[in-house]
Amino acid sequence: MDRDIVVVSNRGPVSFVRERDGSFTPKRGAGGLVSSLAPLIEGTGTEWIAAAVSDDDRAAAARGMVDAAGFRLLTLPLDVDDYRMAYDVVSNATLWFLHHGLYDLPRRPRFDRHWREAWEGYRRVNEAFADAVVDTAPRDAVVLVQDYHLALVGAHLRDRRPDLRAVHFTHTPFCGPNSIRVLPEYAAEELLTGMAAYDACGFHSTRWARAFTACCNEVLGRAPRTYVSPIAPDADDLRRVAESDAAAAAGRDLDARVGDRRMILRVDRIELSKNLLRGFLAFDDLLREHPEWRERVVFFAFVYPSRVDLAEYQSYRQEVEGLVGRINAEWGTARWTPILLDTDDDFPRSVAALARYDVLLVNPVKDGLNLVAKEGPLLNRNDGVLLLSREAGAWEELHDVAVGLNPFDVSATADQLHDALSMDQDERHRHAAALRSKAGARAPRDWLDDQLRAATAETPG
Amino acid sequence: MDRDIVVVSNRGPVSFVRERDGSFTPKRGAGGLVSSLAPLIEGTGTEWIAAAVSDDDRAAAARGMVDAAGFRLLTLPLDVDDYRMAYDVVSNATLWFLHHGLYDLPRRPRFDRHWREAWEGYRRVNEAFADAVVDTAPRDAVVLVQDYHLALVGAHLRDRRPDLRAVHFTHTPFCGPNSIRVLPEYAAEELLTGMAAYDACGFHSTRWARAFTACCNEVLGRAPRTYVSPIAPDADDLRRVAESDAAAAAGRDLDARVGDRRMILRVDRIELSKNLLRGFLAFDDLLREHPEWRERVVFFAFVYPSRVDLAEYQSYRQEVEGLVGRINAEWGTARWTPILLDTDDDFPRSVAALARYDVLLVNPVKDGLNLVAKEGPLLNRNDGVLLLSREAGAWEELHDVAVGLNPFDVSATADQLHDALSMDQDERHRHAAALRSKAGARAPRDWLDDQLRAATAETPG
Numbered sequence: 001m002d003r004d005i006v007v008v009s010n011r012g013p014v015s016f017v018r019e020r021d022g023s024f025t026p027k028r029g030a031g032g033l034v035s036s037l038a039p040l041i042e043g044t045g046t047e048w049i050a051a052a053v054s055d056d057d058r059a060a061a062a063r064g065m066v067d068a069a070g071f072r073l074l075t076l077p078l079d080v081d082d083y084r085m086a087y088d089v090v091s092n093a094t095l096w097f098l099h100h101g102l103y104d105l106p107r108r109p110r111f112d113r114h115w116r117e118a119w120e121g122y123r124r125v126n127e128a129f130a131d132a133v134v135d136t137a138p139r140d141a142v143v144l145v146q147d148y149h150l151a152l153v154g155a156h157l158r159d160r161r162p163d164l165r166a167v168h169f170t171h172t173p174f175c176g177p178n179s180i181r182v183l184p185e186y187a188a189e190e191l192l193t194g195m196a197a198y199d200a201c202g203f204h205s206t207r208w209a210r211a212f213t214a215c216c217n218e219v220l221g222r223a224p225r226t227y228v229s230p231i232a233p234d235a236d237d238l239r240r241v242a243e244s245d246a247a248a249a250a251g252r253d254l255d256a257r258v259g260d261r262r263m264i265l266r267v268d269r270i271e272l273s274k275n276l277l278r279g280f281l282a283f284d285d286l287l288r289e290h291p292e293w294r295e296r297v298v299f300f301a302f303v304y305p306s307r308v309d310l311a312e313y314q315s316y317r318q319e320v321e322g323l324v325g326r327i328n329a330e331w332g333t334a335r336w337t338p339i340l341l342d343t344d345d346d347f348p349r350s351v352a353a354l355a356r357y358d359v360l361l362v363n364p365v366k367d368g369l370n371l372v373a374k375e376g377p378l379l380n381r382n383d384g385v386l387l388l389s390r391e392a393g394a395w396e397e398l399h400d401v402a403v404g405l406n407p408f409d410v411s412a413t414a415d416q417l418h419d420a421l422s423m424d425q426d427e428r429h430r431h432a433a434a435l436r437s438k439a440g441a442r443a444p445r446d447w448l449d450d451q452l453r454a455a456t457a458e459t460p461g
Numbered sequence: 462m463d464r465d466i467v468v469v470s471n472r473g474p475v476s477f478v479r480e481r482d483g484s485f486t487p488k489r490g491a492g493g494l495v496s497s498l499a500p501l502i503e504g505t506g507t508e509w510i511a512a513a514v515s516d517d518d519r520a521a522a523a524r525g526m527v528d529a530a531g532f533r534l535l536t537l538p539l540d541v542d543d544y545r546m547a548y549d550v551v552s553n554a555t556l557w558f559l560h561h562g563l564y565d566l567p568r569r570p571r572f573d574r575h576w577r578e579a580w581e582g583y584r585r586v587n588e589a590f591a592d593a594v595v596d597t598a599p600r601d602a603v604v605l606v607q608d609y610h611l612a613l614v615g616a617h618l619r620d621r622r623p624d625l626r627a628v629h630f631t632h633t634p635f636c637g638p639n640s641i642r643v644l645p646e647y648a649a650e651e652l653l654t655g656m657a658a659y660d661a662c663g664f665h666s667t668r669w670a671r672a673f674t675a676c677c678n679e680v681l682g683r684a685p686r687t688y689v690s691p692i693a694p695d696a697d698d699l700r701r702v703a704e705s706d707a708a709a710a711a712g713r714d715l716d717a718r719v720g721d722r723r724m725i726l727r728v729d730r731i732e733l734s735k736n737l738l739r740g741f742l743a744f745d746d747l748l749r750e751h752p753e754w755r756e757r758v759v760f761f762a763f764v765y766p767s768r769v770d771l772a773e774y775q776s777y778r779q780e781v782e783g784l785v786g787r788i789n790a791e792w793g794t795a796r797w798t799p800i801l802l803d804t805d806d807d808f809p810r811s812v813a814a815l816a817r818y819d820v821l822l823v824n825p826v827k828d829g830l831n832l833v834a835k836e837g838p839l840l841n842r843n844d845g846v847l848l849l850s851r852e853a854g855a856w857e858e859l860h861d862v863a864v865g866l867n868p869f870d871v872s873a874t875a876d877q878l879h880d881a882l883s884m885d886q887d888e889r890h891r892h893a894a895a896l897r898s899k900a901g902a903r904a905p906r907d908w909l910d911d912q913l914r915a916a917t918a919e920t921p922g
Contacts, residue, residue: 289574408571
């Protein structure tokens with residue numbers, strides 16, 4: 001590979017904290033992309049362009065391109081109103097909802113004049129990213145543009161920097177033609193035209209790639225090249241965390257709390273697409289229909305807040321907490337709390353829990369990939385069973401080894417929890433070994449290589 | 462046509478009212494199917510099998526097949542619990558929601574043990590209909606099975622009455638493969654297998670037929686023959702109503718209330734798919750953005766209650782009434798109420814209003830056909846403009862003459878209301894003439910002929 005790489009994403013690999021002396025300390029960010037990709041290219045001086053998110057980021061951005069944490073980092077001080085409209089209104093409250101099928105369509109969305117302005121903001125933010133690429137990308141570089149926040153960047157590169165190759169990767173699902181019609185036509189057309197301007201568009205699963213192609217064919221009458229490249233966790237990094245003192249301490253605490261009971265686990269953001277409510281209802285149904293599990297199983301839910309500024313997420317969290325309270329009140333006893341809901345974001349503790357589960361419940365209504373479904377089997381040392389939604393992108397890789405569930409079918413999920421808890425040791429062992437092998441079949445390097453191949457491929461692939 | 466016809470539908474062409482002397486008086490039913498089909502076959506002694514819905518119907522059903530209102534009518538006294546589960550839980554609260562895309566998927570549906578039982582009830586109701594067909598259909602008859610309530614009837618006919626030809630017609634939209642996956646697998650598979658057992662399956666538009674075929678290919682790996690046959694209003698019947706004394710009186714009343722203002726009209730059930738909220742929000746936006754229309758336009762909304770036993774419909778109605786109250790409070794003046802919401806179901810008055818509108822708003826989020834979109838242009842004598850959702854099945858027939866709208870785009874709809882109200886007389890006249898011609902291009906007879914052709918076609922069509 002002799003082309004330089006430029007990574008373009010909404011959030012960068014580091015954010016900045018301003019110190020008292022006026023200097024800026026870089027702080028490593030979180031998220032699937034950063035945790036998978038950053039270790040691969042850290043120290044190579046790869047250029048990474050991201051938005052300035054916090055006030056400190058914005059102050060740091062005034063310095064232009066800086067060397068930080070092994071990257072050449074360009075943080076963009078975008079217009080605050082434009083960024084809020086692009087990030088909150090268009091990206092998170094519209095495109096995220098659309099691609100995950102989260103809309104209550106009789107009521108939402110309501111595209112109004114405010115939304116039209118937000119779309120202009122989204123366009124300007126994308127243009128600002130494109131300007132930065134045009135101004136700073138090394139000659140003949142490969143530009144890796146990440147996710148639905150930045151769908152339109154590629155459209156501005158082709159004429160101004162024909163030396164570049166640019167691919168876009170969508171980390172969410174992609175909606176089908178019936179759903180893309182929900183968007184105002186100007187937005188649907190501009191979005192898909194923007195994506196069609198890349199050399200190729202990548203997705204975590206064949207299903208999302210096909211949905212995108214179908215949308216393009218319906219709206220544009222043509223479709224760009226696509227590629228399928230599921231991302232993978234960094235197994236070495238996970239192992240390091242698992243062996244850390246923090247994880248060991250958390251593990252001892254978990255062991256004490258679980259005792260000789262079985263452990264069902266979920267680890268998720270508090271996010272409408274993650275299907276927390278039906279997961280708890282399935283557990284409720286398990287305790288009702290299979291009384292033999294009362295006091296013999298604990299459901300650990302490590303779910304941490306996300307997008308707390310959006311009203312939908314606030315009310316969803318309240319519903320989740322209310323439901324957990326009701327279930328615990330109904331089934332709990334003096335010595336047993338059925339569901340242990342914890343909303344602290346504590347990665348070492350999550351890693352310790354993933355090493356210990358008997359059953360890992362991953363039941364999203366829709367999910368681009370779901371990294372936990374791969375991290376769990378890689379970390380688990382208890383021959384745990386994975387119940388995985390068929391609506392997660394990871395289902396494509398794991399479908400012949402995971403137990404597949406319909407995320408809308410509460411009583412079927414309850415029965416599958418029962419079956420998983422009842423599985424004999426031999427079967428668990430075979431199941432876990434097969435899962436571990438499939439979940440570890442790809443590494444972050446494979447994902448990066450796929451991007452570069454897709455960018456430089458000469459023929460439609 | 463030398464084959465007898467048997468019509469099978471949930472609601473029959475008449476229901477029965479028990480008189481004091483114990484006899485039963487037939488009362489003509491409502492609904493698009495009955496109003497289009499019944500006049501064609503009334504008096505021919507055609508067999509029609511329907512569910513006994515009311516208590517009086519159930520009492521009347523004990524008489525078996527009766528001659529009533531020109532039909533040979535067999536009303537089935539189904540098990541009450543089975544019928545409630547089949548009609549309320551499966552048909553109206555599940556299949557209707559699924560095909561119209563009405564689910565708030567992070568929360569609903571929740572398939573539980575109760576739903577599994579309801580599916581058994583749906584199956585038994587379909588079997589009871591099939592038994593009645595098997596027992597009573599004339600030899601070599603064509604059986605016309607109507608709508609999503611009765612998808613499984615055909616599966617029971619093929620072996621037991623191979624002399625019959627049976628077609629199924631879906632009056633709703635049909636969901637795509639992404640949505641059929643929401644159903645429990647046993648239900649999705651049985652539903653599609655049941656439909657695939659008919660000689661052919663019909664739909665109001667190509668879009669729904671394709672979605673059904675895509676579902677069958679994905680779930681079953683094969684698809685049955687489909688046909689597209691949009692239903693049509695009975696123009697003669699509409700004309701008779703328009704010339705009735707009741708319509709004339711309603712018309713005089715409307716004229717007095719409208720005065721010299723313009724009139725926007727909608728006529729709908731109070732139904733989540735009809736998109737009442739965004740229609741009123743668009744009117745609200747019109748009054749805000751185009752102040753010249755204040756006091757110069759009245760929005761008549763003749764919307765009548767439906768499925769009042771379902772909580773979703775109760776809360777939707779409250780939202781609608783609350784929104785109308787808010788808009789009227791914001792813009793209304795001493796001499797002008799912007800929105801006149803009337804929830805009486807008064808067909809002659811609706812007909813009188815359809816003759817008079819300046820703009821007819823038909824903006825469903827999804828609709829199998831939408832008969833009002835055809836009735837309006839046929840009845841209107843004011844060169845009125847039709848704003849029609851692209852998500853209505855009728856869009857396929859009317860797309861080159863109606864003004865197409867995105868039902869989710871409130872401000873675009875507001876602008877289209879403004880444009881429609883501002884259209885000059887020549888353009889209105891051309892628009893209305895073209896609409897009238899397209900809306901009247903088909904008659905109920907065409908729909909019936911299509912069913913019979915589809916049933917007796919020897920080759921895939």
